[in-house]
Amino acid sequence: MRHRLIVPSAAAAFLMLAVPASAADATPGAPGAGDAYYPTSGNGGYDVSHYDLRLKYEPKSDKLDGTATLTATTTQALSRFNLDFALKVSEVLVNGRPTPFAKTGAHELEITPASPLEEGKEITVVVRYSDTPSQVKIDGYSAWQRTPDGAVVANEPESAVWWFPSNDHPRDKATYDISVSVPDGLQTVSNGELKSQTSKLGWTRYNWRATKPQASYLTTLAVGKFDITTDKTADGLPVLNAYSKDLGDNLASAKASVGRTTEIIDWESKVFGPYPFNAIGGYVPNVKTGYALETQTRPYYSPSGFANGANASLVVHELAHQWFGDSVSVKNWRDIWVNEGFATYAQWLWSEKEGEGTAQQLADYVYNGVPADNEFWKVKPSDPGANNQFHSAVYNRGAVALQALRNKVGDKTFFALLKDWTEQNRFGNGSVEDFAKFAEKVSGKPLQKLFDTWLNTASKPSAAAAARDGIGKATAGASGKSLKAAEPRSWKKIQEAQRAHRH
Template identity: 65%
Template structure:
């Protein structure tokens, strides 16, 4: 989706200008970034959020959004002031009931100074009242708020929250959510989790959604428009909620033929990844012009373009695999993106094998042979690709090759134990590539540092194993393209607009 480098100097200088002496010795401002080297000013320091309560009102005709965000947090330092990531117009901020001073800094920082400093370990309730027209707001030259003919959608990576709620916008600070949205009668509001209630009054209908498990800010989504909603359950009884814009046109049938298989695919994925980690699942297809899909937690976002060439269950497999790899276990830093994308792509390879359209090894051979040694594909390091290459094809395809190399190295028994054990042992937390390597070594009992370095961190084409070299030599030609490849290839740019 978005790839950018932010110059640290400008925002740091702006923050210094805003420094206000703390009223007690030792109290310091929270950092304007959580510490991610890819995105220095995403997230914030000094506190940890446990819950967001968002009460919103949205007018589709004018794109006007009004909101009150109640944020429950706890300070992690003696705090004189702190930032939230946000773009809309703020009218009032209260901290623990008292009015707080606020201003803005940089391109997306809301800087809040409470009436009295906050000691480390203090429970904090922050209330932000705000309004604005999200489609008129941009930061760093882009927007993640997408207008549709009958409403709007908030869904993007690595950020989308700034356009509709104030937050600590980094996956390291996961929280639970209540999202309550009032829209004109006849319009619907869809978000993550389970629908708690609907109510109508004076021409407005309010939809209230709850996400009861920790959720990263970029995985929170909001879709407003006129949808056809279908419901069902998986074999394990997990509610399935899918939604389709009523004006999808020629893409409607293919979208439904793909997304309506969500329950079946979740059942299949549990065999490899363990029990589904959340209390609902599903997807929605709004009438947007974007080209990507996104693993928004429990309620996957799909662009209609994903189905422009017909049904594509492979993209559904990819996004649902993320519910374990990326949502349940989230990355510690954006450089750890391989754990999300390499394994979601490998799930597509497993689905290909399940469907009889090419085995994981056939797909690995095909990808490996398709990129000669001098191809720039091999210069991208999936284990630390850099912000400009975070969603490069190599992170997906070379990333999946690394997963297959791990499987070859440890054997199927250990490999599938790793695949299923990882989301169980790190449930609802965050983890890095280094954490995954340590886990794989623990489960397999094998040293894997050289393998991880070769496949994830070297900017060159790894040598083929002796067995693979012999197999390719026997074939005398490049491996035949597996039948599933076109569907898989269609998701190569699944996170690009």
């Protein structure tokens, strides 16, 4: 067969050359960030640098109206991209132009610009929406909690999809402006600093600003009636704590605990290095959940955390997360130990400081007190699995690993290592493997066997292995009460919530 050579006209050749390479190469962004535990969380093809959320919330109807403006930079030539979002959307604009969109799956907002987006370009995305968040269920679950006088949203690993569109994975952090209008007489609590509030026509608008990189799941909002107190840390950082006015018998113990935020942050800053953010505090809404959460700059505490009296150890845990989990976040959710093992060990250090049992005694208590056939030892803190992400082993066996490391390298190197880790990875992400390599580099010692023993093996370490790492000594001075204080969350309840809304 003869083939005919077709030579394009000069005009056609010009048009071919004029098409940007990025347009020809444009492909859809991935609908997930590639996290094995949560495949549909996060997205590919862009990085968000800032979220501007302008919201209006009416508690009586639970209606939330919002306009979210995202500033992002494309990381590939995009023919289409996704945001994670579950509420009803009325309009999307990309770079000021109305843009077709579709809802796919449980929480995917698929956006198709009229023209492909070039790689490396800054884009502005506006999403307008309106819905009743508590009625939006994913596998029967909503992270949006209604309260007697308002609402609260705070959950891990996902909560943003119920109130703003985002790239919902800790690897894509951004800064935030959160402006919320609520009926007069109500207040809002969110991340960062309260910059202003104004009232008009029966509504009060509160403007919050978080100026440091923040993961989407660490972004929180509460609406209701609060007693609010303010203070400053030793370094002059503003402290704002808020307590629902209807906490009943738990109010006094909540204030006796969260009210120590300034003291605890000042102490943790000496142990872990300079506090990484520009504000701090905490809030206790009137909710029935059984967990606390390290929402950035303003941790969330359920009243049940104070049902048995003051619980400063719980506050120590959530504030330690400001370094371990918030500033230095997980690379993937399997790396949860770099959050929870360290925050739990902070509680052990607090116990040591307060004379209520040393970290060594608590580590020994864990090792000696949990039988070898207990499920506790079958969970690997380095990769617990999505169903066991918040298992007690991640917290307590994870903290034992840190005590073993402290024994191996000595106090001077160990505490220098903690500060160096938080400083060198500030506002970034880290994995279990990253920390193990970092510890070897800083200490100059081979440590893989130690990490394999306490983090990577699904069985109780032998007595010989424990003794080698200085674990399993006498437990005088440690108590079951001290150990219980080192378990700040009801992990079973967290797991149930996880199973209910995983997609």
